[in-house]
Amino acid sequence: xxxxxxxxxxxxxxxxxxxxxxxxxxxxxxxxxxxxxxxxxxxxxxxxxxxxxxxxxxxxxxxxxxxxxxxxxxxxxxxxxxxxxxxxxxxxxxxxxxxxxxxxxxxxxxxxxxxxxxxxxxxxxxxxxxxxxxxxxxxxxxxxxxxxxxxxxxxxxxxxxxxxxxxxxxxxxxxxxxxxxxxxxxxxxxxxxxxxxxxxxxxxxxxxxxxxxxxxxxxxxxxxxxxxxxxxxxxxxxxxxxxxxxxxxxxxxxxxxxxxxxxxxxxxxxxxxxxxxxxxxxxxxxxxxxxxxxxxxxxxxxxxxxxxxxxxxxxxxxxxxxxxxxxxxxxxxxxxxxxxxxxxxxxxxxxxxxxxxxxxxxxxxxxxxxxxxxxxxxxxxxxxxxxxxxxxxxxxxxxxxxxxxxxxxxxxxxxxxxxxxxxxxxxxxxxxxxxxxxxxxxxxxxxxx
Amino acid sequence: xxxxxxxxxxxxxxxxxxxxxxxxxxxxxxxxxxxxxxxxxxxxxxxxxxxxxxxxxxxxxxxxxxxxxxxxxxxxxxxxxxxxxxxxxxxxxxxxxxxxxxxxxxxxxxxxxxxxxxxxxxxxxxxxxxxxxxxxxxxxxxxxxxxxxxxxxxxxxxxxxxxxxxxxxxxxxxxxxxxxxxxxxxxxxxxxxxxxxxxxxxxxxxxxxxxxxxxxxxxxxxxxxxxxxxxxxxxxxxxxxxxxxxxxxxxxxxxxxxxxxxxxxxxxxxxxxxxxxxxxxxxxxxxxxxxxxxxxxxxxxxxxxxxxxxxxxxxxxxxxxxxxxxxxxxxxxxxxxxxxxxxxxxxxxxxxxxxxxxxxxxxxxxxxxxxxxxxxxxxxxxxxxxxxxxxxx
Numbered sequence: 001x002x003x004x005x006x007x008x009x010x011x012x013x014x015x016x017x018x019x020x021x022x023x024x025x026x027x028x029x030x031x032x033x034x035x036x037x038x039x040x041x042x043x044x045x046x047x048x049x050x051x052x053x054x055x056x057x058x059x060x061x062x063x064x065x066x067x068x069x070x071x072x073x074x075x076x077x078x079x080x081x082x083x084x085x086x087x088x089x090x091x092x093x094x095x096x097x098x099x100x101x102x103x104x105x106x107x108x109x110x111x112x113x114x115x116x117x118x119x120x121x122x123x124x125x126x127x128x129x130x131x132x133x134x135x136x137x138x139x140x141x142x143x144x145x146x147x148x149x150x151x152x153x154x155x156x157x158x159x160x161x162x163x164x165x166x167x168x169x170x171x172x173x174x175x176x177x178x179x180x181x182x183x184x185x186x187x188x189x190x191x192x193x194x195x196x197x198x199x200x201x202x203x204x205x206x207x208x209x210x211x212x213x214x215x216x217x218x219x220x221x222x223x224x225x226x227x228x229x230x231x232x233x234x235x236x237x238x239x240x241x242x243x244x245x246x247x248x249x250x251x252x253x254x255x256x257x258x259x260x261x262x263x264x265x266x267x268x269x270x271x272x273x274x275x276x277x278x279x280x281x282x283x284x285x286x287x288x289x290x291x292x293x294x295x296x297x298x299x300x301x302x303x304x305x306x307x308x309x310x311x312x313x314x315x316x317x318x319x320x321x322x323x324x325x326x327x328x329x330x331x332x333x334x335x336x337x338x339x340x341x342x343x344x345x346x347x348x349x350x351x352x353x354x355x356x357x358x359x360x361x362x363x364x365x366x367x368x369x370x371x372x373x374x375x376x377x378x379x380x381x382x383x384x385x386x387x388x389x390x391x392x393x394x395x396x397x398x399x400x401x402x403x404x405x406x407x408x409x410x411x412x413x414x415x416x417x418x419x420x421x422x423x424x425x426x427x428x429x430x431x432x433x434x435x436x437x438x439x440x441x442x443x444x445x446x447x448x449x
Numbered sequence: 450x451x452x453x454x455x456x457x458x459x460x461x462x463x464x465x466x467x468x469x470x471x472x473x474x475x476x477x478x479x480x481x482x483x484x485x486x487x488x489x490x491x492x493x494x495x496x497x498x499x500x501x502x503x504x505x506x507x508x509x510x511x512x513x514x515x516x517x518x519x520x521x522x523x524x525x526x527x528x529x530x531x532x533x534x535x536x537x538x539x540x541x542x543x544x545x546x547x548x549x550x551x552x553x554x555x556x557x558x559x560x561x562x563x564x565x566x567x568x569x570x571x572x573x574x575x576x577x578x579x580x581x582x583x584x585x586x587x588x589x590x591x592x593x594x595x596x597x598x599x600x601x602x603x604x605x606x607x608x609x610x611x612x613x614x615x616x617x618x619x620x621x622x623x624x625x626x627x628x629x630x631x632x633x634x635x636x637x638x639x640x641x642x643x644x645x646x647x648x649x650x651x652x653x654x655x656x657x658x659x660x661x662x663x664x665x666x667x668x669x670x671x672x673x674x675x676x677x678x679x680x681x682x683x684x685x686x687x688x689x690x691x692x693x694x695x696x697x698x699x700x701x702x703x704x705x706x707x708x709x710x711x712x713x714x715x716x717x718x719x720x721x722x723x724x725x726x727x728x729x730x731x732x733x734x735x736x737x738x739x740x741x742x743x744x745x746x747x748x749x750x751x752x753x754x755x756x757x758x759x760x761x762x763x764x765x766x767x768x769x770x771x772x773x774x775x776x777x778x779x780x781x782x783x784x785x786x787x788x789x790x791x792x793x794x795x796x797x798x799x800x801x802x803x804x805x806x807x808x809x810x811x812x813x814x815x816x817x818x819x820x821x822x823x824x825x826x827x828x829x830x831x832x833x834x835x836x837x838x839x840x841x842x
Contacts, residue, residue, distance in 0.1 A: 310700035361815035414814035
């Protein structure tokens with residue numbers, strides 16, 4: 001089936017090849033509306049740039065849970081009302097993944113932290129009592145720990161400021177990923193029939209079935225410029241007769257008498273041509289754009305976007321695809337091994353056979369220009385000792401200033417010869433869901449959001 | 450059920466018309482297109498395993514046990530065992546394999562004579578043609594993952610061709626005077642954008658579906674060549690071909706140097722071989738990205754052993770600098786179903802004209818030296834599960 005707007009869309013698509021990113025200093029100030037809940041005294045909701053509203057303790061530290069997760073050869077994580085995050089460091093692999101056995105001595109075992117050292121439990125004080133979905137659980141060591149909806153809660157030593165979700169991994173939950181920790185969140189304030197999903201660009205608004213929602217630039221408050229022919233392609237999001245306006249949500253009546261939802265004064269539509277969830281294809285039509293409850297800060301201005309056979313990737317200024325490195329070790333506590341302050345043994349093995357010099361030649365860091373600085377919380381410039389892969393000491397000679405996403409350095413792959421090549425995407429264990437390099441997908445029309 | 454007279458006549462006329470097209474009539478507009486629905490490496494896989502007289506190869510799991518046996522008082526470290534094997538997989542070298550590798554043997558293997566020479570390493574095809582170049586059969590022929598009918602990787606890679614739009618390879622023939630005989634047709638490869646029309650079961654492709662050309666994301670897959678049809682068999686001139694072939698939602702491609710089609714055509718579909726020299730580094734990276742050690746273990750394959758064998762048996766496209774062959778003779782067993790490609794728009798015609806063909810992957814820019822692997826494996830004497838076996842120097 002072809003769309004009536006096919007010709008225009010194609011022209012727009014062709015013009016999009018290898019576009020530089022727009023320069024923007026900061027993310028939009030708008031944050032996602034949420035449904036307030038009763039919380040323990042002092043607890044609060046903080047706005048995070050990536051995941052939207054998150055619950056935080058009285059000090060503003062984001063609260064995480066560690067959901068029970070079935071791995072290839074067993075389970076790990078917390079069951080309801082119990083904590084499996086130990087205060088002693090794991091020393092051997094658990095064999096939770098396949099095909100390698102457990103019982104292997106973990107790398108740099110003498111320096112390995114305990115689960116609790118990385119994920120301090122959110123302890124409750126004497127006298128703290130259950131309220132709403134919040135409860136207090138007595139741990140095996142006799143101490144009391146907060147739980148939400150039955151899941152015990154932690155903070156992270158990685159987070160430093162209220163609204164940080166530097167340790168969270170909700171964006172990357174995929175089939176064979178490690179058992180990760182999620183920030184806990186209040187429900188987004190969207191009417192029935194809508195939902196919100198975290199994406200690299202922001203919190204994407206969609207229908208309850210996951211199909212993207214769009215707005216039209218030519219619409220004004222309570223007036224739709226989408227005529228009857230247009231409606232065949234962009235279908236108005238109907239509001240039921242019983243629906244009421246509230247918060248950022250309102251309703252207007254179209255000329256046909258149909259009631260249509262508006263978000264922040266913009267009429268909403270779905271795109272008839274979308275055949276996959278979280279699609280961005282409707283925004284190829286001039287004047288139409290996806291709707292986000294909040295947007296992330298743009299990537300560094302010196303980055304570009306390149307077309308690939310599967311969609312668009314972030315790339316450096318030469319057009320080379322940018323990759324992130326993912327790693328969770330196969331220990332019972334499933335700690336991260338992907339940050340510069342974690343062990344570098346896995347990464348150096350993967351990209352250089354153990355040689356930092358070869359690693360840097362195969363997967364060079366994306367160096368930042370002298371004056372560069374991050375915008376928002378997600379992109380930053382960090383200093384790296386290239387001989388070890390760890391963060392550099394202050395004023396360390398030979399240190400590289402490199403771009404990082406959520407404090408993890410990003411890389412290019414010297415094996416990509418042309419812009420738009422993604423030759424190292426998925427290189428690693430379980431398509432790099434477990435460990436390895438993944439391209440920074442800005443848009444994927446075939447496999448992922 | 451009785452068929453009334455007029456219906457008989459109409460039915461007979463339709464059958465006759467279809468027969469006429471198959472026997473020589475030109476397709477509508479002298480154009481016909483086919484979409485690939487099945488793809489697998491063409492290997493000789495007999496139930497008796499005559500091509501594998503020493504059995505099938507070990508995979509990651511079996512090799513790990515051979516290399517790093519458990520023993521009392523010897524605590525194994527992850528770095529010296531698992532990570533070492535992962536490094537050998539991600540950073541493969543041509544250092545000789547310390548483990549046995551069982552090659553697929555002859556004399557029979559499917560394929561095409563790519564070099565017009567009947568050499569000692571060549572095979573005879575199942576229908577008796579000599580000089581068949583298919584060294585890929587030696588590499589994959591005795592690995593359970595790739596054998597017909599149900600090797601796990603073979604099964605999934607074949608299934609994904611139909612399932613994933615990413616893999617929507619289309620071959621369009623233009624200027625066709627007859628599907629039975631035509632000495633000169635224009636052959637165009639490109640990627641489609643749409644799902645394939647299937648039956649109610651969802652697994653059988655049906656002819657007559659429509660496809661749009663993908664010029665936005667798929668420009669690098671656009672190629673042209675020429676061909677001829679002789680007795681209903683299309684044979685094309687060689688063309689270097691990048692083609693999409695993802696397995697589990699990972700955008701991966703394969704590259705075949707000098708690819709040529711040898712397809713039996715009908716109005717409803719086509720079936721046969723795509724033969725040429727498969728680029729070794731592209732093939733191996735494709736395998737690594739789609740099939741982690743876990744999946745390799747499904748059907749007992751081992752990345753490092755395959756890489757060494759593939760480099761050892763590569764027989765085409767010598768590197769201009771090193772002289773080492775970059776590609777290995779191979780063939781793909783392919784099935785196609787007829788599709789109607791929507792007429793190209795002006796923008797699509799322009800995009801086709803400007804399309805730059807994709808290139809093969811060239812390997813790790815800073816590869817691990819073979820000597821480094823040799824030094825590491827020295828002291829790890831070869832162990833076998835199959836006794837003394839040929840095929841590994």
